[in-house]
Amino acid sequence: MGYDAVLLLSFGGPERPEDVLPFLQNVTRGRRVPPERLAEVAEHYQHFGGVSPINDQCRALLAAMRAEFDRHQLDTPVYWGNRNWHPMLADTLAQARDDGVESAVAFVTSPYGSYSSCRQYLEDIAAARAAVGPRAPVVHKLRHYHDHPGLVEPFADGVRQALASLAPAPREATRLVFTAHSIPVEMAECAGPEGGRYEAQLAETAALVAAAAAPDLPYDLVWQSRSGPPQVPWLEPDINDHLGTLAEQGVGAVAVSPIGFISDHLEVMWDLDTEAADTAKQLGLEYARAATPGTDPRFVAMIRELVQERMVPEGDHPARRMGTLPVWDTCLSHCCQSRSAPRG
Template sequence: MYDAFLLLSFGGPEGPDDVMPFLRNVTRGRGVPEERLAEVAEHYRHFGGVSPINQQCRDLLAALRTEFADHGLDLPLYWGNRNWDPYLADTLATMRDDGVRRAIAFVTSPFGSYSSCRQYLEDIVAARATVGAGAPVIDKLRHFHDHPGYVEPHVDAVRAALGTLPAAPDSTRLVFTAHSVPMSMARTAGPAGNRYTDQLAEVARLVADGSGAGLPYDLVWQSRSGPPQVPWLEPDVNDHLARLAADGVTGVVVSPIGFVSDHLEVVWDLDNEAADTAKRLGLDYARAATPGTDPRFVAMVRELVTERLDPAVPRRKLGGIPVWDACADGCCALPPRPAH
């Protein structure tokens, strides 16, 4: 049924000269002011102009090659990005030249919404059109937000982070974060009526319950990037930390449940900005890790492939939100832009 596997990711700059062209790729047509791009560019330059995400994709591919081989899954592995080298269209051209006719794609976002699912489907359509005749058919794997291989690494990371804080359960709180999106995008729903925020709320509950800490928790947002006049999901994590401190909270574990790896929006927004906010407020602060190449996460990717290859393979999931193999046309469509 499939003759290749494709890792499809966001992409990131790999040197100082890449930063502004990359950011313009990401924000093209979105009306983001140039001064905002310059501000975000400084975040990348703090790390030498290199985003961690591409190396994290290389590490995941290496782990998947071993995982596939160990389980007799004989598929060549390819990697393409939305916004930087290796661009998806270039990867599909290579796949065509290698004789690939149909591939299964794992996207490094667990969730539904326009930017985390539908836009990747549009990227595939556009890349196939660029390649032209002989471009391989690409089928995207299902959402995996509540798969044990995604939830369990987050659970263990929260437990480990809690272990670094002073023991003060009466004044400690869990704070789960995910990428903010415009409110209009957050309202769009998948075929079963669920939304981006529904899936994230389910992950927050699963991780909080799994931690066994019995602590109160909140789901908040980070990494807003749009024009200031457009409403986005709130509260921002920094604003929320200030409210918690005012309410007498003394320690927080921040867990980026919206992310599969420690890419730049995690290491800058949480390890720098949010950590600085917590220090200023006098909060004990610990940031929980993301799955990365945790063996359970790597095994999950292989499981998602095998369940697609064989309908008899049970689908492992911990939550109650339905999942499906193919998104309907128009699912999580890009909402209309507000009139200016």
């Protein structure tokens, strides 16, 4: 089908101290997150003045997308809506409706499949369309892009730069560590028709980035930013625990690449640049954090390619991929369902 617009769909974040608690309540609604954990995360935001960097990052990405589209004579309008904070998705779709948009493709700022990183966005789209009413634009989410060169190559450059910033050390004493947001184990096991899609995609991204940036270095995939009830098992090990294990193994220098995030979200700034960096210092580990893609021209070009891949006749813009895991344009109705998913 033809599409009238492109939608940048993201997580959202507070832009004033007074926004922090309402934003976190939106994020955690139905998840039974302990109040003390909510207060702890709120302090993380207040540490940065009550402002998340993600909205400014989306504004920069939106501008870069518009410039990239213009360079390639793709005159489709571009809109931006969020899951958890303004501009809220329903408001964006109402504006698009008023502008005469009938259908749009959505680029989601998560490359991977799981309930929270894929299925929940589909639910957000459905809820926003219901709120807008019968004339709400039809919105189709673009495919996963965890193995696209436009994602892998910027991450690989970030790893090279991080390694170059470390003091010279024997390669056997240097470790590359990839991180992503932890999720409940039960949710991870249900991610995708075959199960385990989230971990499998992240493992493939880690392997592709490591092969491009540091093929002679050992690497690990670990987790960060855990939340939720303590009795519910989540993916482990946590980055801080893993740094302790590496120190015990005689590793002296660590480069950390947050492949679960396309830009420097608050989770990157707090969990890696603050907490993990402090842990490494206490352990005597030299520590460097690799950059995320952000508005790297290759990443922005990837978004344009994904849009053209969906919009133009089949075969004119074939999918560019570096991995072997299957991807698809339309998720099955039961894909990434989870008993750990929020309710209500």
